[in-house]
Amino acid sequence: xxDKTAITLTINGKDHKIxxxxxxxxxxxxxxxxxxTGTHIGxxxxxxxxxxxxxxxxxxxxxxxxxxxxEGKTIRTVxxxxxxxxxxxxQQAFMDNHGLQCGFCTPGFLMLAVGVLEREPDISDxxxxxxxxxxxxRCTGYQNIIKSVRAAAREMRKA
Amino acid sequence: MKPAPFIRHVPRTLDEALATLAExxxxxxxxxxxxQSLVPIMAFRLAKPAHLVDINEVAGLDKLADDxxxxxxxxxxxxxxxxxxxxxNPLGRLLTYVARHIAHYPIRMRGTFCGSLAHADPSSEWCLxxxxxxxxxxxxxxxxxREIRADGFFDGIMSTxxxxxxxxxxxxxxxxxxxxxxxxxxFSRRAGDFAMSAALATYRLDGGxxxxxxxxxxxxxxxxxxxxxxEAELNGKAPGDAAFRAAGEAASAAIEPLEDHxxxxxxxxxxxxxxxxxxxxxxxx
Numbered sequence: 001x002x003d004k005t006a007i008t009l010t011i012n013g014k015d016h017k018i019x020x021x022x023x024x025x026x027x028x029x030x031x032x033x034x035x036x037t038g039t040h041i042g043x044x045x046x047x048x049x050x051x052x053x054x055x056x057x058x059x060x061x062x063x064x065x066x067x068x069x070x071e072g073k074t075i076r077t078v079x080x081x082x083x084x085x086x087x088x089x090x091q092q093a094f095m096d097n098h099g100l101q102c103g104f105c106t107p108g109f110l111m112l113a114v115g116v117l118e119r120e121p122d123i124s125d126x127x128x129x130x131x132x133x134x135x136x137x138r139c140t141g142y143q144n145i146i147k148s149v150r151a152a153a154r155e156m157r158k159a
Numbered sequence: 160m161k162p163a164p165f166i167r168h169v170p171r172t173l174d175e176a177l178a179t180l181a182e183x184x185x186x187x188x189x190x191x192x193x194x195q196s197l198v199p200i201m202a203f204r205l206a207k208p209a210h211l212v213d214i215n216e217v218a219g220l221d222k223l224a225d226d227x228x229x230x231x232x233x234x235x236x237x238x239x240x241x242x243x244x245x246x247x248n249p250l251g252r253l254l255t256y257v258a259r260h261i262a263h264y265p266i267r268m269r270g271t272f273c274g275s276l277a278h279a280d281p282s283s284e285w286c287l288x289x290x291x292x293x294x295x296x297x298x299x300x301x302x303x304x305r306e307i308r309a310d311g312f313f314d315g316i317m318s319t320x321x322x323x324x325x326x327x328x329x330x331x332x333x334x335x336x337x338x339x340x341x342x343x344x345x346f347s348r349r350a351g352d353f354a355m356s357a358a359l360a361t362y363r364l365d366g367g368x369x370x371x372x373x374x375x376x377x378x379x380x381x382x383x384x385x386x387x388x389x390e391a392e393l394n395g396k397a398p399g400d401a402a403f404r405a406a407g408e409a410a411s412a413a414i415e416p417l418e419d420h421x422x423x424x425x426x427x428x429x430x431x432x433x434x435x436x437x438x439x440x441x442x443x444x
Contacts, residue, residue: 023165112265133263
């Protein structure tokens with residue numbers, strides 16, 4: 001049916017009961033229907049990576065999934081990274097290494113980097129550059145993002 | 160930038176999926192697998208399918224099996240499945256190397272091997288792989304099962320010989336000989352972008368000479384294919400600069416290059432020379 005259907009999205013451990021059309025992207029549902037506006041939307045066709053979230057342990061473009069496809073899955077967004085007042089090592093590393101300027105792309109980069117490092121903790125510094133080429137940033141020139149993620153990778157390996 | 164309305168169908172079994180597809184195929188019904196090409200096209204409203212048959216919940220489509228002759232890849236096997244070799248046969252390493260060139264990491268978590276073939280973008284790495292290795296495509300519909308050879312599968316830019324109501328249920332890639340060598344090279348302007356041209360070569364060495372050579376070319380013509388003229392320059396020769404350059408020249412002369420607003424035919428012919436040579440050079444590493 002093109003009509004709205006009732007679904008439940010589980011974002012950062014919390015259930016959101018929403019009603020969406022099948023064509024509603026996961027990115028729009030997270031922001032508009034669930035009110036979690038930390039996930040940003042840039043290009044809406046999978047190129048920029050600003051909307052990257054973690055779905056069932058995989059970093060994915062939330063603009064290229066429909067919300068109805070994410071029902072029953074575990075969704076993680078930037079709001080779920082920090083533990084209370086304690087930032088996630090990736091967030092801390094972005095602050096320490098000046099890994100952001102305007103911050104628009106940052107939630108996407110954080111979820112991409114966290115998602116990949118949780119899957120592949122021992123990924124090489126060189127392979128990380130290839131991973132980070134997935135997302136676009138118009139401010140930093142990428143060097144400080146690479147520095148941040150490498151620093152966070154070392155922290156996450158200790159944990 | 161929002162997709163047009165559609166009706167979503169969520170079959171749980173292959174039979175159910177094929178029955179639904181048979182019902183809606185005539186009303187612009189499409190398969191939704193990874194969605195990494197289809198959803199952007201829908202966002203641009205270049206495609207406005209009335210029905211999507213979402214196969215992500217269909218049991219059994221994630222088959223990935225090496226039976227000693229073929230590697231069988233089911234309709235929902237995602238690109239990321241190949242991040243590590245899936246078989247000890249050299250084909251496993253080939254697929255891992257090629258997979259790294261497909262779009263970006265998050266796209267590879269969702270996009271599927273079979274979906275790439277059904278989408279048939281001329282620059283697709285998997286389409287090139289299937290064409291080079293003479294893959295067998297297994298198309299299923301309510302009418303039965305049809306096997307299609309790679310050289311009879313692609314039908315120009317984003318077009319295949321799949322019929323209405325057919326699902327590309329699996330693809331069988333022939334294993335390489337245990338001593339098989341391969342080389343791959345792709346040229347694109349940005350990391351993860353569409354290939355402007357890509358080449359894949361496989362061969363064996365027999366007494367220091369190349370034999371059973373395959374040279375496939377993608378992104379240069381409307382469909383990827385083997386280039387017999389380039390293979391002829393290599394069979395029976397020792398691997399090395401002279402033979403590799405000759406193969407590049409032969410491929411360059413043999414093609415009907417794609418042209419677009421950025422690149423003319425002459426540019427692509429030049430590029431093909433280099434891409435074929437570098438793919439062959441990669442086989443020596």
